[in-house]
Amino acid sequence: MKRNDNTDNSLVREISNEKYKYGFTTDVHTEIMDRGLNEDVIRMISAKKGEPEWLLDFRLKAYNYWLTLEMPKWAHLDIPEIDYQNISYYADPTVKKDGPKSLDEIDPQLMNTFDKLGIPLEERLALSGGVAVDAVMDSVSVKTTFKQTLAEKGIIFCSISEAVREHPDLVKQYLGSVVNYRDNFYAALNSAVFSDGSFVYIPKGVRCPMELSTYFRINAAGTGQFERTLIVADDDSYVSYLEGCTAPMRDENQLHAAIVEIVVLDRAEVKYSTVQNWYPGDENGRGGVYNFVTKRGHLRGVNSKLSWTQVETGSAITWKYPSCVLSGDGSQGEFYSVALTNNYQQADTGTKMIHIGKNTSSTIISKGISAGHSQNSYRGLVRVAKNADGARNYSQCDSLLLGSKCGAHTFPYMDIHNETAIVEHEATTSKISEDQLFYCNQRGIPMEEAIGLIVNGYAKEVLNKLPMEFAVEAQRLLAVSLENTIG
Amino acid sequence: MNVSNIYIDLFRENRQVIDSGISPILNGCREAALEALQKYGLPATKQEEYLHFNAEELFRTDWGMNLGRLNMPVDYAEAFRCNVPNLSTLLYYLAGDTLVQSESAARVQTAEGVLIGSLNSLAKDYPELVGRYYAKIAKMERSGIAAINTLFAQDGLFVYVPDGVVVEKPVQLVSLLQSKVDMMVNRRILVVLGNNAQLKLLLCDHSIDSRNALSVQVVEAFVGSGSQFSYYDLEETHTANNRINELFIEQQADSSVELKTITLHNGKTRNSIFATLAGKGASLNVDGVAITDKQQQVDNYTYIDHKVSDCTSSELYKYVLDQESQGVFAGRVLVREDSQRTVAHQTNRNICLTRSARMFTQPQLEIYADDVKCSHGATVGQLDDKAMFYMQQRGISAAEARTLLMLAFVDEVIGNVKLEPLRDRLRRLVEKRFRGELGHCEGCNICK
Numbered sequence: 028m029k030r031n032d033n034t035d036n037s038l039v040r041e042i043s044n045e046k047y048k049y050g051f052t053t054d055v056h057t058e059i060m061d062r063g064l065n066e067d068v069i070r071m072i073s074a075k076k077g078e079p080e081w082l083l084d085f086r087l088k089a090y091n092y093w094l095t096l097e098m099p100k101w102a103h104l105d106i107p108e109i110d111y112q113n114i115s116y117y118a119d120p121t122v123k124k125d126g127p128k129s130l131d132e133i134d135p136q137l138m139n140t141f142d143k144l145g146i147p148l149e150e151r152l153a154l155s156g157g158v159a160v161d162a163v164m165d166s167v168s169v170k171t172t173f174k175q176t177l178a179e180k181g182i183i184f185c186s187i188s189e190a191v192r193e194h195p196d197l198v199k200q201y202l203g204s205v206v207n208y209r210d211n212f213y214a215a216l217n218s219a220v221f222s223d224g225s226f227v228y229i230p231k232g233v234r235c236p237m238e239l240s241t242y243f244r245i246n247a248a249g250t251g252q253f254e255r256t257l258i259v260a261d262d263d264s265y266v267s268y269l270e271g272c273t274a275p276m277r278d279e280n281q282l283h284a285a286i287v288e289i290v291v292l293d294r295a296e297v298k299y300s301t302v303q304n305w306y307p308g309d310e311n312g313r314g315g316v317y318n319f320v321t322k323r324g325h326l327r328g329v330n331s332k333l334s335w336t337q338v339e340t341g342s343a344i345t346w347k348y349p350s351c352v353l354s355g356d357g358s359q360g361e362f363y364s365v366a367l368t369n370n371y372q373q374a375d376t377g378t379k380m381i382h383i384g385k386n387t388s389s390t391i392i393s394k395g396i397s398a399g400h401s402q403n404s405y406r407g408l409v410r411v412a413k414n415a416d417g418a419r420n421y422s423q424c425d426s427l428l429l430g431s432k433c434g435a436h437t438f439p440y441m442d443i444h445n446e447t448a449i450v451e452h453e454a455t456t457s458k459i460s461e462d463q464l465f466y467c468n469q470r471g472i473p474m475e476e477a478i479g480l481i482v483n484g485y486a487k488e489v490l491n492k493l494p495m496e497f498a499v500e501a502q503r504l505l506a507v508s509l510e511n512t513i514g
Numbered sequence: 515m516n517v518s519n520i521y522i523d524l525f526r527e528n529r530q531v532i533d534s535g536i537s538p539i540l541n542g543c544r545e546a547a548l549e550a551l552q553k554y555g556l557p558a559t560k561q562e563e564y565l566h567f568n569a570e571e572l573f574r575t576d577w578g579m580n581l582g583r584l585n586m587p588v589d590y591a592e593a594f595r596c597n598v599p600n601l602s603t604l605l606y607y608l609a610g611d612t613l614v615q616s617e618s619a620a621r622v623q624t625a626e627g628v629l630i631g632s633l634n635s636l637a638k639d640y641p642e643l644v645g646r647y648y649a650k651i652a653k654m655e656r657s658g659i660a661a662i663n664t665l666f667a668q669d670g671l672f673v674y675v676p677d678g679v680v681v682e683k684p685v686q687l688v689s690l691l692q693s694k695v696d697m698m699v700n701r702r703i704l705v706v707l708g709n710n711a712q713l714k715l716l717l718c719d720h721s722i723d724s725r726n727a728l729s730v731q732v733v734e735a736f737v738g739s740g741s742q743f744s745y746y747d748l749e750e751t752h753t754a755n756n757r758i759n760e761l762f763i764e765q766q767a768d769s770s771v772e773l774k775t776i777t778l779h780n781g782k783t784r785n786s787i788f789a790t791l792a793g794k795g796a797s798l799n800v801d802g803v804a805i806t807d808k809q810q811q812v813d814n815y816t817y818i819d820h821k822v823s824d825c826t827s828s829e830l831y832k833y834v835l836d837q838e839s840q841g842v843f844a845g846r847v848l849v850r851e852d853s854q855r856t857v858a859h860q861t862n863r864n865i866c867l868t869r870s871a872r873m874f875t876q877p878q879l880e881i882y883a884d885d886v887k888c889s890h891g892a893t894v895g896q897l898d899d900k901a902m903f904y905m906q907q908r909g910i911s912a913a914e915a916r917t918l919l920m921l922a923f924v925d926e927v928i929g930n931v932k933l934e935p936l937r938d939r940l941r942r943l944v945e946k947r948f949r950g951e952l953g954h955c956e957g958c959n960i961c962k
Contacts, residue, residue: 428884437879443894446866456881456888
């Protein structure tokens with residue numbers, strides 16, 4: 028073990044580079060595990076978290092399976108070789124120099140970090156927004172707010188490590204039931220080394236009174252983040268969950284390989300919104316986060332509903348397909364996405380809608396925006412199984428190109444085994460309309476603002492699906508990410 | 515054993531037989547083909563482009579190949595039943611891969627400089643001309659099919675239309691399969707259009723008996739500046755007939771090409787089209803219809819490369835799938851950097867009539883230029899209930915209403931065929947197909 032004393036002056040860095048305003052690092056004492064991955068590391072992570080035997084077994088099984096796999100190459104991405112032995116798989120910023128480990132005594136520096144990010148950890152601040160927050164820095168959940176209020180309704184919202192301790196039966200029942208550790212390369216890696224993340228359980232008939240939110244931040248250098256989120260919505264319940272992510276600016280690439288599992292039971296509804304703003308690398312494509320995420324919801328219940336909304340502006344490379352397995356009769360899956368890539372960013376993102384139950388429906392709205400030298404791909408699968416009578420899907424994937432050096436690609440897959448299915452896919456690719464730009468310019472709106480305006484209008488359909496506070500942030504984010512794209 | 519090795523060994527053992535009597539132009543490309551086949555192998559389902567078409571299994575079958583070019587009798591009279599009434603064509607037959615000219619074609623005096631005939635003999639007579647184009651765009655590193663075809667190619671059709679010449683009559687090539695054993699046939703077609711030339715080519719695939727067969731056909735077409743080329747590919751074979759067809763086409767500036775692939779009856783079919791728009795202002799129209807039932811499989815793959823700016827491409831594929839048949843459509847449009855002002859549209863619409871019919875569609879756009887208008891759409895659905903109800907209410911039986919709706923569905927492609935007699939013929943064939951009177955040709959009873 029070593030200590031990481033970070034002496035960077037965060038303020039100076041922040042001011043000197045406004046383009047990515049979350050690019051500061053925090054001067055907290057972080058305990059970082061040595062780089063490398065082997066069974067001992069996994070045992071150590073498990074021991075640190077005081078995990079039961081079954082979870083360690085699960086991790087080891089996943090690790091041994093991961094060893095047999097190769098990095099997937101099918102995506103339209105140029106991923107440099109990643110040295111998985113040169114990453115630290117655990118970093119804990121809550122460990123104080125001398126003091127005892129305690130989640131309640133949060134390092135004031137840490138509080139500052141989340142304040143800078145605009146995350147109201149103070150509950151009184153949060154009162155106005157009505158958002159319960161679980162903040163995860165590096166590998167550890169820092170603090171969860173509003174726990175008490177939620178507990179009164181029987182809602183469990185805590186870090187997954189805590190859930191393992193407090194609610195082992197629930198975790199054991201659902202963990203890995205949606206995304207098996209054998210699912211893919213990154214899922215296996217995550218299952219082996221996942222550190223923290225959020226656990227949400229909404230009991231039968233409960234409508235969660237506030238938005239639940241997790242804020243993820245990678246702070247320590249040379250580490251990867253492998254969080255795991257598990258959401259279970261029991262019969263007739265409802266929850267809206269938000270996720271935000273940022274990371275400091277570093278020249279090296281950082282790996283983020285998360286798993287999100289959602290179980291939706293009878294007539295329950297889950298809304299999952301993400302604003303992903305990991306550090307995208309600089310304008311020459313140096314640094315940035317590799318975001319390789321497996322997100323999947325299993326709609327087990329009748330008439331259940333799951334809605335994914337994502338605004339992807341960050342990460343050097345994004346590989347992400349939030350999916351819905353629609354096995355409950357009458358279940359509904361939705362996917363709304365805005366993916367913006369600039370400079371040398373690469374994104375291969377989309378969704379999978381697997382129709383298994385009867386009378387299931389799914390909607391896919393994907394808006395890609397590419398600028399600079401970036402490559403932006405939509406990849407989506409709609410599968411209608413043999414017995415999925417009355418399945419209905421509508422997909423629309425539009426791409427907007429800003430600049431002649433970028434690429435926009437669409438790779439939809441439709442696999443239909445049932446004659447009653449109605450499946451539609453539409454996609455268009457075009458550049459920003461000259462007429463619209465001219466109109467704005469002519470009315471005195473400068474070029475940059477005009478582009479921001481048009482892009483926001485283009486993405487409106489998706490942004491409207493976000494909860495209010497997030498929609499505002501997302502809109503700002505789009506404008507910032509588009510700075511200096513005219514050329 | 516690796517499938518491609520079977521053919522590599524076969525080639526090595528029979529090299530002399532294959533080469534004998536064949537033009538040095540064709541023989542000269544075999545080494546490169548061998549190398550490519552060794553290096554890349556035959557397509558396997560592991561490759562995304564062949565995910566739903568098991569070519570490996572087809573090639574593994576123990577086929578007879580007529581490498582010694584023995585004369586196999588073919589009953590041409592049978593094929594006449596498949597002709598297009600009211601369409602006067604320059605008619606040629608390919609029996610296996612041997613070209614036979616019909617009497618009518620022999621009588622017609624084509625314009626000066628036009629060459630239509632056996633690829634092998636024309637390659638001997640005009641080695642410089644054929645050598646300039648043969649195996650130039652059939653990229654063997656991209657497709658194991660082009661490699662194996664080039665490795666064994668002995669004959670086929672060669673059409674050359676010099677600058678400024680318009681071939682008025684459509685050239686019709688009827689490929690016939692008749693054999694006493696299960697056969698694999700390798701055919702090669704090379705079409706060269708100079709600048710401002712015009713040609714209509716109609717390819718018909720037929721079988722005269724019901725033996726198992728695999729035909730591997732590679733077509734290369736060069737279309738010069740300002741030329742117009744229409745290509746109609748009609749397959750009416752039977753369920754034991756498998757076909758892998760690859761068309762490579764390269765278009766120069768302001769040329770206009772229409773490609774139509776119509777699969778009415780078959781076993782397993784894979785049609786690939788690799789089109790390169792290499793000159794500004796070129797326009798390409800690629801359409802297809804597939805009507806399948808039983809365990810038939812139709813897999814259409816298209817790859818359109820917008821290499822330069824100001825080109826237009828449009829694609830429309832329609833499938834009607836009945837019983838346990840399977841349809842696959844994968845289309846990719848590549849718009850390269852600086853290919854500005856590209857317009858590319860791609861549409862695939864499908865109707866599944868039964869639960870066990872399966873459709874897999876994958877329309878893809880890959881775009882690296884910004885000033886473009888590209889779109890694609892794909893649907894899988896059923897016949898419109900309201901239209902069905904309306905017609906039944908007017909006294910049209912359910913079966914008839916269904917047929918009418920299906921006819922209307924595919925007519926979007928067939929109605930666009932510019933050759934009027936062919937269009938009428940196709941409409942008639944499609945109608946018969948939908949009515950379950952499967953005999954595509956009057957009096958022909960091979961295809962059940």
